[in-house]
Amino acid sequence: MPSGLVALLDDVSVIAKAAAASLDDVGIAATKAGTKAAGVVIDDAAVTPSYVTNFTPDRELPIIWKIARGSLFNKLVILLPAALLLSEFLPSAITPILMLGGLFLSFEGAEKVMEKFGGAKHGETLEDPIEDVAEFERQRTAGAIRTDLILSAEIMAIALGEVAETPLFERAxxxxxxxxxxxxxxYGVVAFIVKMDDIGLHLSKRGDALSQQVxxxxxxxMPHVMSLLSSVGTVAMLWVGGxxxxxxxxxxxxxxxSDVIHGAEHAxxxxxxxxxxxxxxxxxxxxxxxxGLVLGSIVAVGVHLLQKLGVLKSVSA
Known part of the structure; x- marks a missing residue:
């Protein structure tokens, strides 16, 4: 994944250089910034398939397309202007805002862990009878876009850190x-993952024995892979949030x-x-x-208490 991303960014850099000689360094900066964000990109790819698990095949790609559009809106309409404004006028606010996003990711992940271990489920789930399929799809898509907003904020912040000293236009x-x-x-990778079962069905109907076996x-x-990705997505929320x-x-x-974690890593x-x-x-x-699990559990307990008191509505994805 990171190597493919770098290759794509290299292609983009050629276009950027051809478009404007004054932006010769844009491709290099974009490649460097994108590579730095690769870890969060992988987390994003692991989290997203869980939002389309068990939907009918005809709805999988439309849901992914909706989430992808929401992701572009998050990055280009919400986060890009916000990042540029903050980097120009209030750079000290970026870290606290990201930390709030990290707490939200931790909360989402911790709530999923609590539900897996028998905790009360908050909001409609795929195991429940779904009375309004369209509304349930809307809620799941909104939850995915909300989670993407946090991951996208981290990606944009990492990229911003690599180009913070460049002129405003080049930074943008x-x-x-x-x-x-x-x-x-x-979302190209996510679409490929969730359609692998359809590819398998097509191959199983081919005439040659090898295609049928594959x-x-x-x-x-694929059901096992999707189940695994759902668990990986939960862990990724906790990991990235923490x-x-x-x-x-x-x-x-x-x-x-930070010193304790890096000390243990080094040892x-x-x-x-x-x-x-x-x-x-x-x-x-x-x-x-x-x-992430500890912080998210604390937040989840507080949120659920406020929900019981009627102060908050459900915020679960």
């Missing part, structure tokens, strides 16, 4: 390029949580030799997810 072009290309890459394997495996909060605390001067990496990079990353992600 880079952020727009990163936003569009990442959206196309993420098709049957895809038909058998990381955003921990990084924000570090930026604001509270270094303890494990040093102790595991050739696989140190992988195991160190897993420790960092795992501890960040724990932070």
């Amino acid at each position: 072009i880079v952020l727009a390029l990163v936003g569009v290309v990442i959206t196309v890459a993420v 098709g049957r394997f895809l038909l058998w495996s 990381q955003i909060v921990v990084h924000g605390l570090h930026v604001l001067g509270l270094h303890g949580p 494990v990496a040093q102790a595991t030799g050739a696989l140190g990079g992988l195991f160190g990353w897993l420790v960092n992600a795992g501890l960040s997810a724990v932070v």
Whole structure:
């Protein structure tokens, strides 16, 4: 995924250079910024398929298209102007705003964990009888776009950090390029994932034995893959949410949580030799997810209490 993203950004850079000689550095900046955001991009690709799990095949691509349009709106209409304005006039507000987004992601992930372990379900779910399919689809799509807004904010913030010192116009072009290309890459991958069962069905009806075997394997495996992606999406919410909060605390001067996580990551990496990079990353992600789960659970308990008191309506996706 990251390498494909870089290749796409390189292609975009050629177009940008041909369009305006004054923007020769835009392609390089966009590629660098997009690569920096690759980790959040992967999380985004893991989270999104859970929002179309178990819908009928004819609704999968339309739902993904709706979410993709919402994602572009998030990035280009909401986040791009906000990022440019904040970077120009109030850069100190970016970190606290991102931390609030991280808390929201942590809340979403923690609530899903609580439901998996027998907690009360908040809002209609795929296991319940769905009385109004259109309304349920609207709610699921809105939830996906809301979650995308937080992930997109992190992507744009990472990209902004790479071009913060560039002129305003060049900064805007880079952020727009990163936003569009990442959206196309993420939702192209998501569409491919959710239609793999249809590809399997098509192959299973082909005449040659190999195609039929591959098709049957895809038909058998895709429900398991989608279930796994749903779990990965929940973990990704906790991981990214926790990381955003921990990084924000570090930026604001509270270094303890960040130092503990990075210290554990370094110790494990040093102790595991050739696989140190992988195991160190897993420790960092795992501890960040724990932070996200703890913070998200606290927020979830508070939100549910306020809902019972009638102060808040349901905010679950």
